[in-house]
Amino acid sequence: MLKKLIKHEWLATWKNLAMLNGGILLLGILGRIILPLLSNSNLLKINLFAILISLCGVFYIFAIFAVAIITNVLLISRFYRNMFTDEGYLMHTLPVTSSAHILSKLVVYIAWFVIDGISILASLSILFSVNMNWLTFFSSLWDAFVSLGEVLRAPAPLVLLYALVLALAMTASGVLSIYFSASVGSLFNTHKKLGGICCFVGISMALQFISAFALLTFNWSRMEIVTETSQAGFGTVEYVSYIAHAWPVMFMILAFYLLLDLLFFLGTQHIPVSYTHLRAHETRHDL
Numbered sequence: 001m002l003k004k005l006i007k008h009e010w011l012a013t014w015k016n017l018a019m020l021n022g023g024i025l026l027l028g029i030l031g032r033i034i035l036p037l038l039s040n041s042n043l044l045k046i047n048l049f050a051i052l053i054s055l056c057g058v059f060y061i062f063a064i065f066a067v068a069i070i071t072n073v074l075l076i077s078r079f080y081r082n083m084f085t086d087e088g089y090l091m092h093t094l095p096v097t098s099s100a101h102i103l104s105k106l107v108v109y110i111a112w113f114v115i116d117g118i119s120i121l122a123s124l125s126i127l128f129s130v131n132m133n134w135l136t137f138f139s140s141l142w143d144a145f146v147s148l149g150e151v152l153r154a155p156a157p158l159v160l161l162y163a164l165v166l167a168l169a170m171t172a173s174g175v176l177s178i179y180f181s182a183s184v185g186s187l188f189n190t191h192k193k194l195g196g197i198c199c200f201v202g203i204s205m206a207l208q209f210i211s212a213f214a215l216l217t218f219n220w221s222r223m224e225i226v227t228e229t230s231q232a233g234f235g236t237v238e239y240v241s242y243i244a245h246a247w248p249v250m251f252m253i254l255a256f257y258l259l260l261d262l263l264f265f266l267g268t269q270h271i272p273v274s275y276t277h278l279r280a281h282e283t284r285h286d287l
Contacts, residue, residue: 001096005104010111013078017071017112021119024067027060028123035127064123067116075109076178080196084186098269102179109175110168152246162250169257176264177203183271207260 034056083101142156145163149156178200185196 002100002103005096005100006107009104009108013075013108013112016074017115020067020070021115024063024119024123025126027063028126031056031060031127060127064120067120071112071116072178075105075112076182079105079179080182080186080193084182084192099265102265102268106172106175106179110171113171113175154247162254166250166254166257169254169261173257173260173264176261176268179268180264180271183268187271 034053082105145160146156149159152159181200181203182196184199185192185194188195
């Protein structure tokens with residue numbers, strides 16, 4: 001059933017978001033065509049042309065931010081509409097658990113988050129590089145992980161795996177915190193969306209406070225500071241590494257985000273059930 005929900009969620013979102021990502025790629029191609037004109041000093045002497053070039057640059061920057069913002073707005077609004085409106089009340093009557101609904105939306109959300117990142121990177125590579133050598137790029141990136149692994153006294157595949165798992169956990173916690181905030185906001189009698197926004201701001205401030213408190217209370221004097229120079233794909237890189245307790249701290253960070261994922265997921269899972277029962281009670285009372 002989860003597979004069917006993911007398929008349904010993907011089919012419901014791919015058209016608008018595919019057009020959005022296609023648009024940023026098209027802007028990169030157009031920019032690649034226009035960019036060589038900047039080397040023409042005669043054209044730059046024309047004030048109107050210079051203004052147009054500047055406006056195109058500003059528009060491109062705004063377009064990059066718009067991709068991320070519009071994607072978030074569309075997916076968050078769809079989650080709220082599907083889970084906490086009359087449409088959501090009908091969805092909860094289906095023989096599908098709340099956890100399946102949340103997981104399907106989370107998987108599609110993260111998938112589009114990754115696609116947005118790839119589209120933006122591809123657009124930038126098209127804009128600023130005539131012949132983008134992806135093999136060289138990934139080779140240099142791998143060399144960076146190898147160098148980092150040497151500093152951390154760990155194999156590069158383990159460092160890469162940790163980075164991917166941590167990135168996934170952090171992304172999931174960000175998405176689930178939005179879902180949880182929207183769920184809490186739905187419990188308000190009035191101003192539900194404002195309540196969700198206030199909840200999200202409160203969660204963000206609390207997490208920042210916890211991070212700052214952890215940094216201030218951690219006994220940094222126990223860390224062994226080692227400076228190393230390594231030859232990476234991007235050139236010679238100097239690292240300042242905390243060797244003695246690096247991995248325990250890194251695993252604590254990962255465990256913290258995994259705990260957040262669990263708490264946000266369980267909270268979001270419980271509130272739709274409570275909301276459904278409340279709606280059912282209100283419906284029976286109206287009848």
